[in-house]
Amino acid sequence: MASMLDMEKTFSVYIRHQSHPLAVKMISGEDAIPAAAKLPLRDFGVPFALCQAIGLSRKEGLCIALDRESLSCPIALAGLGFVRPEEFLSGKYPLAPTNQSVEARRNIAESLPRFPFGRYRSILIAPIGAADFEPDVIVLYGSSVQVMRLIQAAVFASGEGLTSMSMGTGGCLLPIVAPILEGACKYGVPGNGDRRLGLAADGELVFAMPKNRFEEVVAGLKLSHEGKQTYPINPGYMTLEYRMPPSYVELRKALIERS
Numbered sequence: 001m002a003s004m005l006d007m008e009k010t011f012s013v014y015i016r017h018q019s020h021p022l023a024v025k026m027i028s029g030e031d032a033i034p035a036a037a038k039l040p041l042r043d044f045g046v047p048f049a050l051c052q053a054i055g056l057s058r059k060e061g062l063c064i065a066l067d068r069e070s071l072s073c074p075i076a077l078a079g080l081g082f083v084r085p086e087e088f089l090s091g092k093y094p095l096a097p098t099n100q101s102v103e104a105r106r107n108i109a110e111s112l113p114r115f116p117f118g119r120y121r122s123i124l125i126a127p128i129g130a131a132d133f134e135p136d137v138i139v140l141y142g143s144s145v146q147v148m149r150l151i152q153a154a155v156f157a158s159g160e161g162l163t164s165m166s167m168g169t170g171g172c173l174l175p176i177v178a179p180i181l182e183g184a185c186k187y188g189v190p191g192n193g194d195r196r197l198g199l200a201a202d203g204e205l206v207f208a209m210p211k212n213r214f215e216e217v218v219a220g221l222k223l224s225h226e227g228k229q230t231y232p233i234n235p236g237y238m239t240l241e242y243r244m245p246p247s248y249v250e251l252r253k254a255l256i257e258r259s
Helices: 004-014 041-043 048-058 076-077 102-111 144-155 177-182 192-196 211-226 248-258
Strands: 022-027 063-065 120-128 136-141 186-188 207-208
Touching: 004 211, 041 048, 048 063, 048 120, 048 192, 102 192, 136 144, 144 186, 144 207, 144 211, 177 186, 177 207, 207 211
Parallel strands: none
Antiparallel strands: 022 120, 022 136, 063 120, 136 207, 186 207
16 A cells, blocks of 8 residues: 555645645544544643544644544534434434424434444544554545546546535535445535534535545546546637627727728
């Protein structure tokens, strides 16, 4: 497997990311948390939401570990399997949008991917260039064209399209839980928390690849680039004639005739 630094260099060349690609690892009972990791309650005195930790890591380069006590968002607690999910799945709590029906909230909760309760005890997030652990998934935020290039890389070898699910909520879970459970690359739309707490930009999307796809996606970036799927994209219309409005044509004709 390519090193994290090599992957970051590849992303820098072919994606030109503007925030750190993230290495994410789910920690079970046997795994140790790196000493360099920031623990929200210990190091900041407050718990963090998952989207908040993701934003801090990708924008400020921090390595952050979250467990049940230091994770403030109940949706992430249930989705990561840190708590039993029954109360979340009931739909009876008026999460945003607060005027939604219980049935609709229940359907959203059931649809969001989640790990079984107790499988993991914490989550570790770090920029890939600084990660001293083997991640379960790599998560990248970028513009639609940057995510397009990652999708092209992911489908290069097989030609099989990617599937995505977005509901405008739980956006931090979709690029972490779903790729690990399914072993497949995913892309999606960040939710409200990503934007309010993680400071995701209006035009950003998110792409994630599980560890069984790392080498394939990195190779696909290079090979699809050689096959003329590149970023930045060169406009194809620059040498075509633009049809000027009639008044412009008339003025041009008059200027030339009188010169």
